[in-house]
Amino acid sequence: MRDLIVSFSGGRTSAYMARWLQLNKSTEYNLRFVFMNTGAEDERTLEFVNRCDKEFNLNLAWLEADIIHGERTGTKYKVVNFETAARNSEPFYEMVKKYGIPNQSYPHCNRELKLAPFNGWMKDNGLSDAYRAIGIRIDEIDRMAANMDEMKIIYPLIKWNPSRKGDVLGWWSRQSFDLEVPEHYGNCVTCWKKSDRKLLTIAHEAPELFTHFDNMEIIARDSGSNADNNKGNFFRKNRSTKEMIGESILDFNKFHDRYYEQHSDQSNGCSDSCDLFS
Structure with a gap:
């Protein structure tokens, strides 16, 4: 039986995909479910992941990056669980100390916080040749990877069970729990890939959530990729966390999730993807 690793991002679409695969493909594939925790997720996301794991009996592997502070030593991984998972951006702090602040010019956070530890886990578990499932829907088909065949990536919600946003919402409306x-606030809460509108809305509603990024800009401004150019700010146009918070008190068009508490989709809180198999 072929191995299929299922990337559970912590959102509704990937959870829907995981459950569909479990019910429909478990006789064809040895399914392994994986969640990569960065320590920068909303607590409600972690609660949802844990609930899905328990309710659906996924036997989910919770992984985090283990940054090794040696010049020639790459990022490793550690296995955690809901109780022990980082909640104060600990992996993120260690990553910026070594590699600098990730931003549009140096987008290394997905590489170090997700891809590198995941690849290490795959190798250690004899899964380097496994197929990989990503929860991209048919209405997001433009997000498919160009090298999907080479990377053995499968898009179940495009190939096997073509699903749109409404299908996911409808399914969750019939479940006993949901992502609240x-x-x-999805994915890494203050992710620099999110639109200004979303980031400024978060900063306006809960500026304390930017504390960790503000601290990182102070301690890692001259680390890693930032050392030579001193562009140690997270946000587009080389804006600092303090500048984003400052902008949030000005007039702007606030983001309103009109589907929140009405079974909205939460597959991707960012404008760009941070998929496990990019």
Whole structure:
């Protein structure tokens, strides 16, 4: 039986995909479910992941990056669980100390916090040749990877069970629990890939959530990729966390998740993807 690793991002679409695969493909594939925790997720996301794991009996592997502070030593991984998972951006802090602040010019956070530890886990578990499932729907078909065949990536919600946003919402409306977090708080809460509108809305509603990024800009401004150019700010146009918070008190068009608490989709809180198999 072929191995199929299922990337559970913590959102509704990937959870829907995981459950569909479990019910429909478990006789064809040895399914392994994986969640990569960065420590920068909303607590409600972690609660949802844990609930899905328990309710659906996924036997989910919770993984985090283990940054090794040696010049020639790459990022490793550690296995955690709901109780022990980082909640104060600990992996993120270690990553910026070594590699600098990730931003549009140096987008290394997905590489170090997700891809590198995941690849290490795959190798250690004899899964380097496994197929990989990503929860991209048929209405998001433009997000498919160009090298999907080479990377053995499968898109179940495009190939096997073509599903759109409404299909996911409808399915969750019939479940006994749901993801209780608005779209702009999804994934890493203050992710620099999110639109200004979403980030400024979060900063306006809960500026304390930017504390960790502010601290990182202070301690890692001259680390890693930032050392030579001093562009140690997270946000587009080389804006600092303090500048984003400052902008949030000005007039702007606030983001409103009109589907929140009405079974909205939460597959991707960012404008760009941070998929496991990019």
